[in-house]
Amino acid sequence: MSTFLSRLDPWWLPRALVLGALAFVIFGPLANLLLWTVAEKWYFPHALPLEFGFSYWERVFSPRGNAVESLTNSIVVALLTVVLSLTLAIPAGYALARLKLPLRGLVLLAFLIPQAFPNLTVYVNIARLFYVVGLNGTIPGVVLVHTTHGLVYAVWIATAAFAAVDAELEEAARSIGASGLRAFFDVTLPLALPGLLASAIFVFLESLDEFTGSYFVGAPDVNMLPLLLYTAGAGGNYQIASITALLLLIPSIGFMLVVERFLKVDVLARVGR
Amino acid sequence: MPSLTPQRLLGLFLVLPALAMVVLFFIVPLSASVIGAFEVEGGFMGGLGLDNIIKAFDFYAQDMLFTLVIVSLSTLLIALFSIGIGGYLTLGENPRAVAILRWLYRWPMFIPFIVVGQVLRTFLAKNGLMNGTFVAMGLITPMQATSLLDWRGIVIAFVWKQTPFVALLVAGAMASIDRGTIEAARNLGASRLRILFEIVVPQVATTLLVGMILSFVTMMSVLSVPLMINAQSPTMLTTDIAFRINAYGDYGVANALGLVSLLMASGVALVYLRIAMRERS
Numbered sequence: 389m390s391t392f393l394s395r396l397d398p399w400w401l402p403r404a405l406v407l408g409a410l411a412f413v414i415f416g417p418l419a420n421l422l423l424w425t426v427a428e429k430w431y432f433p434h435a436l437p438l439e440f441g442f443s444y445w446e447r448v449f450s451p452r453g454n455a456v457e458s459l460t461n462s463i464v465v466a467l468l469t470v471v472l473s474l475t476l477a478i479p480a481g482y483a484l485a486r487l488k489l490p491l492r493g494l495v496l497l498a499f500l501i502p503q504a505f506p507n508l509t510v511y512v513n514i515a516r517l518f519y520v521v522g523l524n525g526t527i528p529g530v531v532l533v534h535t536t537h538g539l540v541y542a543v544w545i546a547t548a549a550f551a552a553v554d555a556e557l558e559e560a561a562r563s564i565g566a567s568g569l570r571a572f573f574d575v576t577l578p579l580a581l582p583g584l585l586a587s588a589i590f591v592f593l594e595s596l597d598e599f600t601g602s603y604f605v606g607a608p609d610v611n612m613l614p615l616l617l618y619t620a621g622a623g624g625n626y627q628i629a630s631i632t633a634l635l636l637l638i639p640s641i642g643f644m645l646v647v648e649r650f651l652k653v654d655v656l657a658r659v660g661r
Numbered sequence: 662m663p664s665l666t667p668q669r670l671l672g673l674f675l676v677l678p679a680l681a682m683v684v685l686f687f688i689v690p691l692s693a694s695v696i697g698a699f700e701v702e703g704g705f706m707g708g709l710g711l712d713n714i715i716k717a718f719d720f721y722a723q724d725m726l727f728t729l730v731i732v733s734l735s736t737l738l739i740a741l742f743s744i745g746i747g748g749y750l751t752l753g754e755n756p757r758a759v760a761i762l763r764w765l766y767r768w769p770m771f772i773p774f775i776v777v778g779q780v781l782r783t784f785l786a787k788n789g790l791m792n793g794t795f796v797a798m799g800l801i802t803p804m805q806a807t808s809l810l811d812w813r814g815i816v817i818a819f820v821w822k823q824t825p826f827v828a829l830l831v832a833g834a835m836a837s838i839d840r841g842t843i844e845a846a847r848n849l850g851a852s853r854l855r856i857l858f859e860i861v862v863p864q865v866a867t868t869l870l871v872g873m874i875l876s877f878v879t880m881m882s883v884l885s886v887p888l889m890i891n892a893q894s895p896t897m898l899t900t901d902i903a904f905r906i907n908a909y910g911d912y913g914v915a916n917a918l919g920l921v922s923l924l925m926a927s928g929v930a931l932v933y934l935r936i937a938m939r940e941r942s
Contacts, residue, residue, distance in 0.1 A: 397755065399755075403755065403758050407758060407761055407762065407765070410762075410765055410766070411765060412794070413821070414765060414766075414768050414769060414821075415768070416784055416790050416791060416794065417780040417781055417783070417784035417790070417821070418768075418780060419790060420780065420783045420784040420789055420790040420791075421779065421780045421783060421784075423790070424783055430788070431788065434788065435788070435790075435792075435793030435794075435796060435797060436793070476678050476679040476682060477679060479675035479676070479678070479679075480675060480676045480678070480679040480680075482675060483671070483672040483673075483675035483676045484672075484676065487668050487669070487671060487672035487675070488666075488668060488669060488672065489669065489672045489673070489676065490669060490673075493934065493938055494934075495676060495680065497930065497933065497934055498680060498683055499679070499683060500875075500878070500930065500933075501683060501687055501688065501691075502683060502687045503875070503878050503879055503882065507882050507884075508882075508884060508899055508902045508903060508906075508915070508919065509694040509697075509902060509912075509915055509916050509918075509919030510687060510690045510691050510694055510919075511690075512694070512906060512912065512915070513690035513691075513693040513694050513697070514686060514690045516693075517689070517690060517693075532682075532686055533686065535682060535686075536682055536683060536686040536687050539679060539682060539683060543679055589771075593771045593773070596773060597773030597774060597775065599773075599774070599775050599884065599885045600882075600884050600885075614773065614775045614885070617775055617776070617779060618775060618885065618888075618889075621778075621779055621782070621889060626783060629779050630779060630783065633775075633776040633779040633780060636772075636773050636775070636776050637772060637776055640771040640772045640773060640776070641768065641771070641772070643771050644767055644768060644770050644771045647770075647771075654837065656829070656830060656833030656834070659830065659868075659871070
């Protein structure tokens with residue numbers, strides 16, 4: 389008994405309290421959202437819903453509800469955004485990591501610009517521009533906007549991923565006769581792949597998350613999930629807003645649980661460098 | 662001027678498509694909005710003037726300050742919590758607590774801002790689960806329950822969403838620093854708090870700053886959170902911009918407010934630029 393007590397760290401109580409409070413802060417709001425998705429009736433001062441049921445789920449997924457269309461649109465746009473972003477970010481990231489570029493710091497910073505300005509006024513002007521060329525209210529139009537916005541993640545993480553690959557491996561491949569392209573595709577690219585997958589994940593989620601651009605460039609022709617969530621919430625329908633939020637939450641949490649498998653410490657330490 | 666070697670040319674060629682994307686779909690409309698801020702009917706040289714800027718300051722000076730305070734406060738809190746989380750993950754001596762924290766802290770990281778807005782709008786409301794739990798625990802009476810859906814709600818939402826991201830970056834950088842100095846300081850009897858702030862944090866300062874800057878500019882641009890949590894005055898500039906366009910179709914003042922946000926964000930971006938340049942040299 390005395391050995392047990394002496395092994396017991398006096399700090400266990402504050403530690404448990406802090407971790408418990410953190411768990412409450414993180415899971416409390418999520419639990420609240422889950423409750424709203426199955427609440428038929430809930431108002432102040434009741435701490436819990438008065439009636440539970442799934443009638444709002446039926447309304448969301450009924451043929452008249454537009455959740456299915458919004459979900460499909462959101463996923464199609466996000467996948468196309470990932471393809472376009474990586475097509476642009478892989479060569480750019482390789483060049484930024486390996487080749488001697490003039491003004492490299494400025495080039496890296498340039499990709500941050502789309503995140504560094506309240507997008508609202510920019511999207512309004514893009515919408516005007518797209519309207520002239522017929523891209524407004526189309527899926528390609530929304531993909532272009534999302535790609536520009538997500539490029540900072542794609543390029544910065546791709547740069548870090550290529551920088552983390554030992555340059556000597558590529559030189560070794562070159563010295564035994566592999567062409568530059570061959571060395572890139574057979575040696576460097578596979579080694580950088582986990583980091584590139586991580587950047588794909590970031591871009592996918594960034595596209596799924598994007599609200600302002602979709603609103604100005606996509607709506608009302610291209611309906612997306614965040615838009616459905618916003619209109620339902622603004623109309624005071626917390627059930628439908630919460631169900632839509634849950635649909636957006638599932639991929640986010642899923643990716644969070646696997647991201648460290650792709651984003652290793654050596655890559656993380658180089659992000660933004 | 663360095664000469665253009667074939668390698669530099671290839672590099673430029675590889676970066677150009679991505680850069681063109683940013684120029685075409687961001688810099689061009691951004692310039693249009695900056696010019697739009699100075700466009701007035703019958704102004705100088707066929708329509709330039711300061712009317713929109715003056716109007717923006719007349720109507721929204723309070724919201725400009727409000728935005729700056731909220732975003733700065735959130736950034737500061739994010740940095741503090743990130744150092745705390747990263748520090749415990751690096752220096753914590755109870756393996757089980759470290760494992761629990763590592764599993765716990767990342768949950769909100771990838772949750773979209775619009776979902777964060779909805780989730781916290783339900784949680785922080787008067788009849789939300791937060792007040793419900795406090796009442797059930799006997800900490801407050803139902804009469805004392807207050808809604809946090811004002812500036813506090815916005816700060817909580819920002820910190821809730823952004824801390825995991827910065828903490829992940831910071832913890833990653835902390836994990837890759839040399840354990841030798843930490844062990845040496847520990848053997849000399851330095852407390853863990855002292856090791857954290859005198860040895861660990863200075864070595865990850867660049868990563869921490871990058872995370873803070875990214876968070877600052879991200880939060881400056883978020884429309885959904887202030888719109889969903891607190892759209893009444895005083896509120897954030899993003900809400901005002903949306904309001905100017907939706908209610909009045911007033912692109913001039915909206916662009917002027919956008920310009921103000923741009924100036925705030927570029928101040929922070931300049932800090933990043935200086936760090937990047939210093940590391941280059």
